[in-house]
Amino acid sequence: MGVCDGSSPTVHKLDMRVFREMIAMAIIEHDLPYSFVEYRRIRMALAYANSTIKFWSRNTAAADVLKIFEKEKNKLREILTNVPNRVCLTTDLWRAITIEGYLCLTAHYIDTDWNLKSKILSFTAFPPPHSGIAIAMKLIELLKEWGLEKKVFCLTVDNASANDSMQSIMKRQLEKDLVCNGEFFHVRCSAHILNLIVQDGLDVIGGALQKIRDSVKFVKGSESREIMFANAMETVGMQAKEGLILDVVTRWNSTYHMLSRAIKFKDVLRNLADVEPSYKSFPSDLEWSRGELICEFLRPFSEMTNLISGSSYPTANLYFMQVWKIECWLRVHEYSADETICQMVEIMKLKFDKYWEEYSDILAIAAVFDPRLKFTCLEYCFTTLDSSTSKFRLAHVRSKMYKLFKAYKKRPSINSTSSSQVETLEEDIPAGYSGFYAFFSQKAGSSGKSELDIYLGEPTLDMVAFRHLNVLAYWKENSSRFKELSSMACDVLSIPITTVAAESSFSIGSRVLDKYRSSLIPQNVQALICTRNWLRGFPEEGEEEEEEKEKEKEKEKEEA
Template sequence: MNQGFSSGFLFRAKDSSLRRLSLSSSDPLKLSCEKMEAIDLNDDGQNDVMDEDIEDHEVIEISEANRGTPPRQARSGRRVSKLWLKFTIIGGKRSDGTTKIRCNFCKRFYFIKLRRNGTSTLSRHLKVCPKAVGTPRSSPRKVDMMVFREMIAMAIIEHDLPYKFVEYKRIRMAFTYANSSIEYWSRNTAASDVLKIYEREKDKLRKILNDLPGRVCLTTDLWRAITIEGYLCLTAHYVDDDWNLQAKILSFLAFPPPHTGIAIAMKLVELLKEWGLEKKVFCLTVDNASSNDSMQSILKRQLHKDLVCGGEFFHVRCSAHILNLIVQDGLAVIVGALKKIRETVKFIKASESREMMFQSCVETVRVEDSEDQKGGLVLDVSTRWNSTFLMLSRAVKFKQALGHLADAEASYVSFPSYSEWRRAEMLSELLKPFSEITDLISGSSYPTSNLYFNEIWMIECWLKAHANSSDQVICEMVKCMKLKFDKYWEEYSDILAIAAVLDPRLKFEILEYCFSVLDQSTCKRRLANVRSKIYRLFGAYKRNQRISSAATTSQGETHDVPAGYGGFYAFFSQKAVGSGKSTLDIYLDEPLLDYAAHKKLNVLHYWRDNSARFKELATMAREVLSIPITTVASESSFSIGSRVLNKYRSCLLPTNVQALVCTRNWLKGFPAMGDESGEKTEEEKEEEDNEKEKGEASGESTDLTVESGEKA
């Protein structure tokens, strides 16, 4: 086929009218295959049957067409359509004159008379073949732009993408390549799309919370972003209709100073009314900031009439923060050894050459990774004792390698002394139980509150066991920790004890054992105190149950009793009342479930399965077991916030920040600790790589990421 067109061709335009054109081979006019088809009217048997839609650059020498099978053997140098790279002829010509041809992509078969029809049928097939890669379609699929924009908005929310993502040149090119009918939109439109999703999901969550049969528990915390703006986070914890524990951020809003107790309390009241939850609050968990003490007192007065037992169980202190205070008081006693270890890590992390030298020392002494101690040296965050424990345990692991480094590098002057290493080793062993308990408490997928009592009891036993250590420094450290522990234990142990009683594997037996081990003389008094409080709490739920039952009866609703069993049901109910036993009494009188046989028991599901039997007690258990013992869920939202509002995207409006943080949480939940907390944006990764290339000292471990912002 020549590049030009002879006068022996007739062209069919899209309007199906026929026109004869006479063009010389030198005419520069190019006829697009998308506008018209060429039909060979001179079928004299002397020319090859070619695909009329294939342009000159889409033909190959017959010797190259080795992936498919050409229609017939041609003499050397003859050109055939590239189409035959994508199809294979099966067998020879059939008796009816057709040839069996298979698509190499989708394996579909065609029976075609090549002499009469050419390859037009095959060309049309490629335009719609579902498995042909890169093949242009005859007509692009119509895109619903509203659906497409919502999908991009969801990607912006879930993957921390900036709004200007939709204006990136290459992204728009990719959109056009995928479908030329896609219309571009601006960053402002993208922000508007995110806000629409936020409002829609907020309405869904509000309905879920308002329809809950029980109450919600709250956590709140303050955070200061890199932009110096203060943010307040309010999180709701509740048990859903399937009796699964849920945690959802209600608000993540800009909160300017003053951050006083009354200012925080009034803002929380405003938010609760906005969500319609002012009459459905069970408790509030906060850390030990001084403003929180006055805040919870003011909030309790504001909500007093609608709180259970007048708010006796309203204030819950964050266990993770209490543990942090306890351990920090102990670490202050051995600050000398910690300082040297901290300076050691900074010294090694200061340059790549020092890291290489240290690695050489590690290989010399052959330090092996144990199952519980994998990784290199890490630098701690001074406000997080568990990071200090990690730094300490890693340093002890590399003690010999650090000794070699001290001998080889004269500028390394912070190598700890023998006595300091000995205390570091002891402290590492002593703090291991604290680390394990903190891991349980601080997970964003935290367990129900029944598990915490035993863990806190183990800490008190540990303090008691090491109070008379032979090392005077360790003894002093334990003394400081015990003083802090005693300060907070009495204030939050009651609600933890009640939660433990509501575990059918533990009940009061676990309290009796734990209290007797700690102090036999106070065991009975402590048991009586917890028993009186759990019965007082149960009484409040029993009164509410009677009120709701009376309302149900007045509306004409009755129990669904099978026909003929109405009298028996009335007799049974009267007998149960006459026995004088409440559902709490019945529950406590039943034998414990075997812990070994029910090690993985889902306590909430136990109460779900027994809700018809225990009624108001099941309602009480539902709410007590959902109590958040820590504010970690609220704090993990700050990790999300630090990625949404980092130094590369510091101009976001507070309303947009709230929409991104809240909607992400509603759609994906809280990230697992250690999963996304260390996740960096592309801009942060690029900057980190540039700093490493320049050899700049970071001054901190790459194993431990500090949030871009801090608690207010």
């Protein structure tokens, strides 16, 4: 409220349509319940701020969110229609707290400004059976709904058996519209494979690992134990901002973080064991020593997982080198002095060879599209592993790359964008030089070298000088020189090598559909999750954890 002439109060007249849309946006962005608009204290505060507000119900709030969802969906559909290249897909299934199944489909593409984008296309209820054919038919239905059935490049999925049959069915259904008849369509989630490999290794050290896990559980089991742990820290003279963390057993990466944190507090836990008789799970010196070895062993795997799990930058070009590092690491530790480490490596190598005996061709090609790597990197990696087969493996990848490039030279543009780019290029020719440009183009074309030949023939960029090179920026700058090749690079570099985007959406889903909001209908769940993603994108690595930490800090301040 304000005072106009010192006597009569004035009230700002609200545009209720705009105000309701702002509240709907807040519900979407901050995971608020629809009933937020009916909270008595919220209504009292809003009425105090402006008495002209006309309040509405939770059902109207849900309808407002659906309107925003439809509006944003139409915007995204138009963007995807105008994207000059193809889109890559990831999909995964999730079981909500309500036991309903949900299917998430995410599109990954490079926009007209050469920025990598990831957008959820659908987060839809998907009841059993979750068979390969049922998933395939649902995905094709969604692709047709979005008008993308002719623009798909590849599909990244985890190693569930249903996904193998699903991708095979989809490939047959979309074959005539896929590049090279779908030869490069199926991509396995590298993070999921990595998880399977490490979990097999961790089974070998179950005893030592369980002792450390039980120690963390003991401390975090009650407030009084956490106070005792804090007292033990004072006794040993240790100060730390971060405490112990418990892992999620099915996610090895969290096990690594639990181990690394627990090892720092080894002396504190020892002191706690001395003063607290009920704490019986303190590991022996040998078990701590083994835990330290395992932690050091897993560190590179954790770093690789963090690197390849980004969603805002290309990761396809990083894949080959990271998998090579894993194989090298396994070979180095194959004859470790610790017998348990040897057993771990032996089991992990069996799983590694099963999935990565031959690194994915399309992702080896992605490494070549990094101008700092090209075939020189592949040659180095293949030679260091087995010099006797390196030439054959290089020739294999080279033949696949030329086969793919041939498809890009033949294919017509999947929309009209590229033709307008050519017209713009012709208009940019300086006055009086059109004849020379035509002569120059003809000479260049008659050299017998393709764009791929020219690119591969140019020197590899120095890794140190171009350490922070933006690979997409390179191809954007060279798109006028390499028209078909840059289009091919655009599609290949947009391949997601993990399904981390889907897992991130499930994390959001668990907040939207928690035990307090389990009655939300699937239509509203999809509207909330998709619209939030379209407006905010996916959280980057560690962003969600930081948000939770900030909330905890605010809560502590309020309680104080």
